[in-house]
Amino acid sequence: MSPEPVDHAPRQTFPWAVLRQRWEDLTFLHWAVDPALVAPLLPVGTRPDTLHGVSYVGLIGFRMVGLGFGRGPGVPYFGTFWETNVRLYSVDDDGRRAVVFRSLDASRLVPVLVARATLRLPYLWSSMRLARDGDRRIYRCRRRWPGPAGATSRMVVRVGERIVEPTPLDHFLTARWGLHTRAYGRTLHLPNWHPSWPLHRCELLHLDDELVAAAGLPAPVGPPVSVLYSPGVGVRFGPPVAARPRAARPPRAQ
Structure with missing residues (x-):
């Protein structure tokens, strides 16, 4: 099946929201990566998603705001925290494009424990801060638990003009x-x-990062090929669906 388009927001495909939240002050850093290198790191039944034969590894810092369940209000205190994730890009046999997280550092321990226990997501507890200084954003992260404890990341960016026509x-x-x-x-x-x-x-x-290498990927070499910022969006998550296993190929004639 052909992959779903990514040049516009699709209609919501799930009937009700399991989780609601808002993502704010996001900075996206990306480096090109060989699809063959990241393929073994993706879940069974998915493959690297590529653009012109190239896949990417992303380092994204942001603020999670008002995490809550269903139509209820955001969870006080525990529902708002800072997060930094390392992610790859995947597509399954139904054409659903997605991300695969190699690590998700978060500054609240309870959401880390819940996400690890329920969906087995690689959340990690970290000390983290996001500072604003005019048009600058400063993201700091130091991992607490589990290891590698002490892995750090610090990125400083200057936010520029709004993009009227995003590129592919x-x-x-x-x-x-x-x-x-x-x-x-x-x-x-x-x-x-x-x-x-x-x-x-x-x-x-400025960038001084150890999280990408700690996630089992080669440390970035050279500047990122893409640096983007967004003030944020509101997000709804639907219930998880099992990815369809690939059909077995018929045996070859002897």
Whole structure:
């Protein structure tokens, strides 16, 4: 099946929301990566998603706001925290494009424990801060638990003008309405919905990162090929769906 388009927000495909939240002050850094290198890191039944034969690894810092269940209000205190994730890009046999998280550092321990226990997502507890200084955003992260304890990341960016017409690469790296994960012996697709991202050009002023290498990927070499910023969007997550296993190929004639 052909992969779903990423140049516009699709209609919401799930009837009700399991989770609601808002993502704010996001900075997206991306480096090109060989699809063959990341293929073994993806869940069974998915493959690297590519643009012009290239896949990408992303380092994304942001603020999670008002995490809550169903139509209820956001969970006080525990529902708002800072997060930094390392992610790859996947597509399954139903054409659903998604992200695969290699790590998700978060500054609240309770959400980390819940996400690890329920969906087996690789959440980690970290000390984290996001500071604003005019048009600059400063993201700091130091991992607490589990290891490698002490892994750090610090990125400083300057937010630029609003992007009126995102490029195909801008869409490919940000317009994702789901994640793939492996849990309970199955590959799951967890759909989400949010409006199209309001994106801004962004200048990377400083980066000192150990999280990408700690996630089992080669440490980035050279500047990222894409640096983007978004003030944020509201997000709804639907219930997870098992990814369809690939059909077995018939035996070859002897």
